[in-house]
Amino acid sequence: MxxxxxxxxxxxxxxxxxxxxxxxxxxxxxxxxxxxxxxxxxxxxxxxxxxxxxxxxxxxxxxxDKEGLYTHVLERVYSSLREAEQQLDVTDLEPVAALRRLTEATFDSHVGNPQFVRLVMIENIHNAEYVRKSGIIPKLNKSIIDKLASVCERGKAIGVFRNDAEPLELHWMTSSASFYYVSNRATFSTSFGNNLFTDDGQKRIRSRVADMVLGAVVIGYQPDSGVIP
CATH class of the missing domain: 1.10.10.60 (Homeodomain-like)
Known part of the structure; x- marks a missing residue:
């Protein structure tokens, strides 16, 4: 040498x-x-x-080995995604505002972590084999469900949430829309144009996702005027 x-x-x-x-x-x-x-x-x-x-x-x-490195990579990206959600304290917000904040935080986490989205797509090809082996990822995912459960309980207690509001279903709705926004950006924008992926377009979709989730559980919910927040 x-x-x-x-x-x-x-x-x-x-x-x-x-x-x-x-x-x-x-x-x-x-x-x-x-x-x-x-x-x-x-x-x-x-x-x-x-x-x-x-x-x-x-x-x-x-x-x-290579699989061990891959598992650590998965745990790292899941940690990165959940970090913003974990640090977000919504206990002082009324339930509707709290649910909006949590929904928007999940959307922002997906948009800010495109590598997470790609790795989850890959892991689904493997039938979640390495997520299943991890002792860390299920615990990371549990934290957002616990926060949503607390918000749902508060909302039901004061009569602003439907009695069938379920935190896991709300998380699924939020994650599916947020994930699709990132995972299918290339094909969607190629087919329909880039309007939804400009800064203003992204803000509008973020607000629409929150409206969708709130509309599913908040009694008598009416979306905002449509002004971009």
Whole structure:
């Protein structure tokens, strides 16, 4: 190995010792891009290693194997998606406003995490095999259901929500519309134009998704005037 190669190797070894957490984060960032683009089967460990500040050997050291790395990537993107929802405190809002805030937060999380959407599409091809193996992802997903359940209970207690308001159904409605907005953007905009994906279009769809969810459970709900918030 030449002098340049020796310097590069030494630099990598130093980084492993000084900040292993930063090294793992670097690996996961590059691996997320690789798996989101090519999937589990198409993702290449050698390609990931070449773009990181470490080596293939250290990737296996930290994550076990390719499937282990993929599982950690999934857990990371789910954590990223749920973070905004988890940090959002709606306990001081009345139930209708609280449900709108939670719905909009979920929509924003999907729009802001297109890699999450692509990885979930890939994971559905695998029949959720790696989500099922994870001990972390189900707990992450439970937090938003718990928040919605609390809002539903408060709404029913004061008579503004229908008695059949179910948090899981509301989350499904929100997630399905939000997911579709990201996952099908390329084909939808090619077929119908880009109007829904401009800044104003995105704000309108965000508001429409919230109206859809609120309309399903709020007694006598009337959408806003249509002014973009």
């Amino acid at each position: 030449d002098k340049i190669g020796n310097c590069a190797t030494q630099k990598r070894k130093t980084s492993w010792k000084k900040d292993p957490e930063a090294v793992k984060e670097n690996i996961l960032t590059i691996a997320t891009e690789e798996f989101a683009r090519y999937g589990l089967s198409g993702g290449n460990i050698n390609e990931i290693a070449s773009k990181t500040s470490t080596s293939k050997r250290m990737i296996y050291y930290y994550f076990g």
